Every structure is written in C-alpha cells, then in structure tokens.
Amino acid sequence: MNDTKILLVEDNESFGVVLRDFLELENFRVELATDGLMAFEKFNTDKFDICLIDIMLPKMDGYNLIKKIREIDTNIPLIVTSAKSMKWDKLKGFDLGCDDYVTKPFDEDELVRRINALIRRTTNTKPVEKQLKFDFADFHYDHKNYVLKYKGDNIKITQKEANILYVLLLNKNEVVKRDDIMISVWGKTDYFIGRSLDVFITRIRKYLKHEPRVKIENKHGIGFVLTDI
Secondary structure: OOOOEEEEEOOOHHHHHHHHHHHHHOOOEEEEEOOHHHHHHHHHHOOOOEEEEOOOOOOOOHHHHHHHHHHHOOOOOEEEEEOOOOHHHHHHHHHHOOOEEEEOOOOHHHHHHHHHHHHHHHOOOOHHHHOOEEEEOOEEEEOOOOEEEEOOEEEOOOHHHHHHHHHHHHOOOOOEEHHHHHHHHHOOOOHHHHHHHHHHHHHHHHHHOOOOOEEEEEEOOOEEEEEEO
16 A cells, blocks of 8 residues: 555445555555535545546536635645546646546546546655656757757657657666656557557667667566666
8 A cells, every 4th residue: 555545535335445446456546525514524634645636516616616625735646537528627627626537437547547646746745757857878868948969969859759758768777657657748548649659669779779788678468678787
C-alpha cells in the first residue's frame, strides 16, 4: 500500500465498491463517498492526494463539489469520471478546475495511468521531476527549450520527441511503461498512439546513435528504458 490516498465520489454504490477494490489492488488507499455532501464532509475532515468525482450526484452535484473543493484547495488533482460526454459538460468541468475528464465506460487500467501521471505532475515529493536539464554521456538536453546537444552541436527535435525523451530521462536506467509514456505525452492511450510512439522512439534512437554508451531498449510488452552506461 502506497501513500496516495484517493477520494472516490460515485453514487452508484455497486460500481463504486468495485472501482474502490480495483484501485486498492493497485495499492492506493481509497475512501468512497456516494453523494456530494458526504464527499465534501470527507474532504473537510481528512487529507487526500487526488479526487475522482462523478458529476451526477445526489445532495450536491459534481460541478458544485469541484467548485467548493477548489475554494479550499487550488492544487489537489481532480479527475472527473462521468457518463456525461458532451463537449459542454467537459468544458464546464475544466472551467471549474478539474485536471482531467474521463467518460464512462472507461478502462480501469488507463484510469490508473492517468492518476499516476497526474500525481507525478503535481506532487512536490519528487524534485527530480522538476529537473529540466540533463547531462548524459556527451549529450546535454535542455527540456525548457527543447534543445538536445551532442558535443556542443544542436540536434533539431520535435516537441513530441522532446517530451518522450524527457520522460525517459526522468526515469533513466529504469523501465517506463508504454501506457505511462502515452498518458504523459498524449494524455491518453490507444492503438494508433502506440504506433506513433514507436515511430518517435525510432527517431530518438537515430539522434543518439553516435553515442554507444546511450541506448533506448525495448522491453517487449512492457515499455522502454534509456540506459546510460
């Protein structure tokens, strides 16, 4: 069990229990609230790292709940999980302060990836994630300016390539799951994004090919690891 505590707000108690159990199997700590008022009371009496909020709730709907939470805490990550899929609903959720909007039915594994990606972007417990400059072998990478240099010479890379390289460098010598890269860079996962990821990885490998100490290895069925020997 890790330290990430989730406030799960879901009025369908049966679905809420199933989702809570799934998230707990993924090592999260989860508190389930089945209406907006109960959720707000829990939020005021306990400390949470992230909230998953349905919109159609009794006693206080999700939009008002988000608004009240944001009046108290402007930084806590909020993900809407709702069957309301119209553009207006999504825009309203973002305007009120949600960080992500997932429409039902959703894939539970993808939801976990979105939670982890959002936690990584917002937590202050991992200062390495704020690192913007990297030196590895004879390369220097400046993520703020999307500049990759090899022995002082600039290598022109695209924004997508830069963001993928950034994720790999933050986790240098560790395997990064394919889904985690896609969520971090594209905000979602699907077959076509997966194919695009493979193309971008191939391009990045070409930029690094002059330096034998640096490799991007494919861990089949899992993800990628950038090694710097």
